[in-house]
Amino acid sequence: MSANNYRPEIDGLRAVAVVAVILFHAELGCPGGFVGVDVFFVISGFLITGIIQRGIETDSFSLLEFWERRISRIFPALFVMVAATLAAGYWFLLPSELKDLGESSLAQSLLLANVYFWKDTGYFGGSAQHKPLLHTWSLALEEQFYILLPLALCFVRRISRKKLFALLSVVALLSFAAGVYGTMYYPRATFYLLPTRAWELLIGCLLAIFPWRLSASEIRDRLIAFMGMLAIALPIFVYDPKTPFPGLAAVPPVVGTAAVIFSAASTPNMWICKVLAWRPVVFVGLISYSLYLWHWPLFVYMRLHFGVLSWAQTVFACLLAFLLAVLSWKFIERPFRNRIFLQRRRRLFGTAFALSGVAILASVFLIQTDGMSGRLSESFSDIAQDVKWKGSDIKLKAKNSDADLVIFGDSHAMALSHTINRIAKQRGASVDGIFYHGVLALPNVSRVGREIGAIDVLSRINEKNPTHVALIFRWSLYTVGSSDLDDKAAKVKLVDEEASGNADGANAEIIQAGIQRLVDLCAARCITLWIMKEVPETGEHSPARQWCLYMCDRIAKPSNRRRSHVFYQERTAEIEKVFRSIAPGAVRFLDPAPMLFDDEQMTINYDGQRALYRDNDHLTRWGARRLEPLIEEIFGEISAETNSSGH
Numbered sequence: 001m002s003a004n005n006y007r008p009e010i011d012g013l014r015a016v017a018v019v020a021v022i023l024f025h026a027e028l029g030c031p032g033g034f035v036g037v038d039v040f041f042v043i044s045g046f047l048i049t050g051i052i053q054r055g056i057e058t059d060s061f062s063l064l065e066f067w068e069r070r071i072s073r074i075f076p077a078l079f080v081m082v083a084a085t086l087a088a089g090y091w092f093l094l095p096s097e098l099k100d101l102g103e104s105s106l107a108q109s110l111l112l113a114n115v116y117f118w119k120d121t122g123y124f125g126g127s128a129q130h131k132p133l134l135h136t137w138s139l140a141l142e143e144q145f146y147i148l149l150p151l152a153l154c155f156v157r158r159i160s161r162k163k164l165f166a167l168l169s170v171v172a173l174l175s176f177a178a179g180v181y182g183t184m185y186y187p188r189a190t191f192y193l194l195p196t197r198a199w200e201l202l203i204g205c206l207l208a209i210f211p212w213r214l215s216a217s218e219i220r221d222r223l224i225a226f227m228g229m230l231a232i233a234l235p236i237f238v239y240d241p242k243t244p245f246p247g248l249a250a251v252p253p254v255v256g257t258a259a260v261i262f263s264a265a266s267t268p269n270m271w272i273c274k275v276l277a278w279r280p281v282v283f284v285g286l287i288s289y290s291l292y293l294w295h296w297p298l299f300v301y302m303r304l305h306f307g308v309l310s311w312a313q314t315v316f317a318c319l320l321a322f323l324l325a326v327l328s329w330k331f332i333e334r335p336f337r338n339r340i341f342l343q344r345r346r347r348l349f350g351t352a353f354a355l356s357g358v359a360i361l362a363s364v365f366l367i368q369t370d371g372m373s374g375r376l377s378e379s380f381s382d383i384a385q386d387v388k389w390k391g392s393d394i395k396l397k398a399k400n401s402d403a404d405l406v407i408f409g410d411s412h413a414m415a416l417s418h419t420i421n422r423i424a425k426q427r428g429a430s431v432d433g434i435f436y437h438g439v440l441a442l443p444n445v446s447r448v449g450r451e452i453g454a455i456d457v458l459s460r461i462n463e464k465n466p467t468h469v470a471l472i473f474r475w476s477l478y479t480v481g482s483s484d485l486d487d488k489a490a491k492v493k494l495v496d497e498e499a500s501g502n503a504d505g506a507n508a509e510i511i512q513a514g515i516q517r518l519v520d521l522c523a524a525r526c527i528t529l530w531i532m533k534e535v536p537e538t539g540e541h542s543p544a545r546q547w548c549l550y551m552c553d554r555i556a557k558p559s560n561r562r563r564s565h566v567f568y569q570e571r572t573a574e575i576e577k578v579f580r581s582i583a584p585g586a587v588r589f590l591d592p593a594p595m596l597f598d599d600e601q602m603t604i605n606y607d608g609q610r611a612l613y614r615d616n617d618h619l620t621r622w623g624a625r626r627l628e629p630l631i632e633e634i635f636g637e638i639s640a641e642t643n644s645s646g647h
Contacts, residue, residue: 010043011285014258017043018288018550020236022295022321026314032239035253037138038200038246038353039232040292042257044142046206052328053209058158063150070146071352074289076336077328078139079355081293082108085132086362092301094548096597097130102366104133109359111147113140118192124241127615129541130304135296137192142196145201161211163363168205175199184249185448191246191366200246200254207258214266221267231256231548290328295321307559360416370520386544386611386620393416396424396433403464404410404431404638408441408457412421412535413472419624420631429642432464437483440478441471442514443521444498447478456517461527468638469522472513472528473576476537476619479508512578512599518584530634531579532590532606534572537617538603539563544620547611558606565601568593590630 016034026032055061073165100120103410106118114137120622121128128134156164171424176199182190190196218339224537231252243249264273275281284291298321309317348617366372373384390493391414396407407413424431433454440449441455461469478492496510498517515531546558578588596612598604604612612623619627 007264007268008277008282009268009273010047010261011282011288012278013039013043013260014285014288015281016232016276017281018291019284020317020383021292024236025296026318028314028318030236032235032237032243034241034245034321035232035235035239035250038250038253039257041140041142041197041200042204042207042254042261043408044145044259045201046208047204048146049153049208050206052153056153061150061154063154064345066150067146068348070143071331071337071348074143074353075352077293077332077396078136079289079327080135080332080360081297082181082359085297086366086398087203088297088301089132090372090375092304093132093371093555094384094387094545095343095375096384097545098366098371099369100371101132102363102371104131104136105362105365106360108133108136108140109356109363111140111143112384112463113137114144114192114194117138120137123186123191127542130300130545131329132297135292136299141192141194141197142201146196149205161209165206165209165211168202168209172199172206175202179250180247183244183249187244192222198248200250203258203260207261210262214268218267220272221263222272224263225267225270225272228256228259228263231259258630285326287322287329287333290333291321291325294324294328298324305550305555306553308561328510342642353403355386374640377583380548380551383544383548383610386515386614386622387543387548389614389621391415391435392619393411394418394421396431401464403466404429404642405431405468405470405634406461406464406466407431407435407470407472408455408460409433409434409435409436409472410439410474410477411435412474413557415535415614415618415620416472416624416627416631418621419628423628423631423635427639429635429638430465432460434460438477438492440492440494440511440514441472442511443517444496445510445514446495446497448493448495458521461521461525466527466640468528468530470532470634470635471518472521472532472535473534478511479574479578480571487611508574508578511575512581513580517580519582523586528588528637530588530590532592532630533579534568535592535617535619536565536568536603537563538613539569540613542618543574543605543613544591544615544616547606550601558611560605562605564603565593565597568597568603574639590633592627594631595626595629 013220014055017039020030020033020036022033023030024036052061052066055066068228086101086105089098093101104113104116104120107113112135117123117131117134117137121134123134123137153164154165159167175195175197179190179196179199182196235249235253239249255302260272260276264270264276267273270278295318299317302313302317306313360465390411394414394417396417405424407415413433414437417433420431420433434441436455439455443457478494481492490505494507494510497514498513499510519529521527529642540559543558543560546555546560550558579587596604606612609621611620612620612626614623615621
């Protein structure tokens with residue numbers, strides 16, 4: 001397998017990849033278009049390995065020359081895009097978001113964007129839609145690969161191609177196995193990080209060093225190419241963000257890309273190659289890097305400004321991205337790649353380091369100034385805080401060994417923590433709380449993959465000896481999964497540790513058993529058990545942000561997508577069955593829904609002063625005020641008991 005000569009069909013594959021990604025991001029009929037990135041990975045592995053291996057075998061390979069070419073190819077257009085994105089962020093982003101942009105820009109400058117986004121956000125939906133540099137995760141992953149691969153190949157330069165092929169095959173299999181396992185239990189890390197993605201690039205590497213010669217067979221090559229294109233195309237149209245990915249689902253596009261490259265090498269005149277080598281297709285492939293760079297921040301900023309884009313606005317965004325890509329390719333990519341500018345190596349490296357330093361300083365400035373928060377007047381500070389406040393800074397911790405109330409909850413409880421803390425202080429009550437994001441705290445119930453959240457409910461109750469226990473959770477997350485695309489909407493997997501053999505069953509059954517254990521415990525110890533039903537989910541991704549932009553005169557009208565009470569009933573149907581199975585009087589239920597629907601039975605995003613929701617399911621501090629009567633009900637009973645006991 002050779003990568004010596006220019007092969008236009010590879011640029012054609014690049015065109016397929018970038019168009020798939022753009023149509024996916026534009027939501028124009030390619031729900032699995034994200035696999036285009038995997039196509040890029042295979043192509044990169046193939047081309048880069050071919051360059052390195054040919055140099056090694058002819059004793060002409062130079063690490064400095066290799067990285068020099070990579071810098072000339074990648075850095076100029078990337079730096080201009082990042083600079084433009086930071087500049088646009090001054091206008092489009094709120095202080096907290098501009099600070100986040102500075103952090104992601106800093107990570108990108110340090111070649112760690114994929115690590116940053118692994119820690120920060122999932123790739124699909126949710127908050128990811130407001131991250132202008134999210135797409136740089138794949139560039140960072142490739143850059144890490146570009147550093148490690150030449151070093152590794154130089155280290156084993158004396159071994160034969162067959163031994164090298166075997167060695168890389170083992171590494172690829174280990175990476176693939178880690179990816180399959182990680183997709184089930186650690187999907188976000190598996191999606192972003194090199195160890196679980198390396199096999200995709202290594203497939204291209206193996207293709208480039210393929211050590212055996214195969215006899216020519218046009219029929220075989222045509223069949224392989226057709227099956228390869230089918231393996232690429234089907235995921236683009238069949239997959240969606242809920243598809244567990246990468247894992248096994250990444251095999252078809254990865255192997256399909258390798259199949260097309262493999263077969264086209266010996267039969268370049270077949271019709272698939274002719275289509276991929278068609279000049280308009282090749283041109284899109286030639287500008288694919290710039291097109292990939294520019295389309296995403298453009299989409300993000302247009303959506304931040306206009307809200308949900310109309311079909312016409314989406315098409316305009318795609319055309320504008322194409323125009324920017326052509327300009328970037330012609331006036332930035334080509335001149336630097338052809339070394340019209342910075343012909344000397346020392347100047348090239350010096351300029352790259354200097355510009356990286358500028359990007360780092362600009363990023364640090366945005367971080368240190370909290371996203372240039374001085375741009376907003378003090379009167380907007382509370383409104384701006386609604387956008388990012390998650391409640392994690394409120395620590396409900398009883399000072400004494402005993403507590404009047406122990407609360408177990410997830411991020412929905414965190415959203416109420418400010419209100420709970422304030423009312424507890426007013427009432428003079430002692431409260432202890434344990435909150436974990438996305439973790440359900442019930443006796444002997446655990447969430448797979450969230451060991452950090454494994455809470456021993458019984459020991460906590462024994463330690464604090466409360467008279468009241470309250471559960472505040474996003475219940476539907478654990479029964480039917482997420483209603484949006486954040487964190488890939490993977491259905492939460494629960495395990496009943498008390499069941500025989502630690503068997504796991506339907507989540508609703510596991511929750512029912514866990515609640516019943518808690519009911520029995522509370523009844524035995526004369527503890528009043530409270531369960532707050534679920535806060536309704538609204539249709540707007542970030543009402544708090546929309547309201548802040550509106551109050552800052554950045555948009556004419558806040559977007560106000562809502563959801564109906566019927567939707568709420570459908571989402572909570574399973575957990576309501578669980579609640580109805582509990583013996584009457586064993587639990588005191590609190591229902592927030594009536595306080596968060598209007599007369600038309602639609603969720604309320606704004607009340608004329610502030611936003612009620614931070615995102616589509618968490619309340620702001622202002623929204624939590626609506627639930628004060630429910631919180632007061634708990635503390636009112638605690639106060640009554642305290643007074644009746646004579647204290």
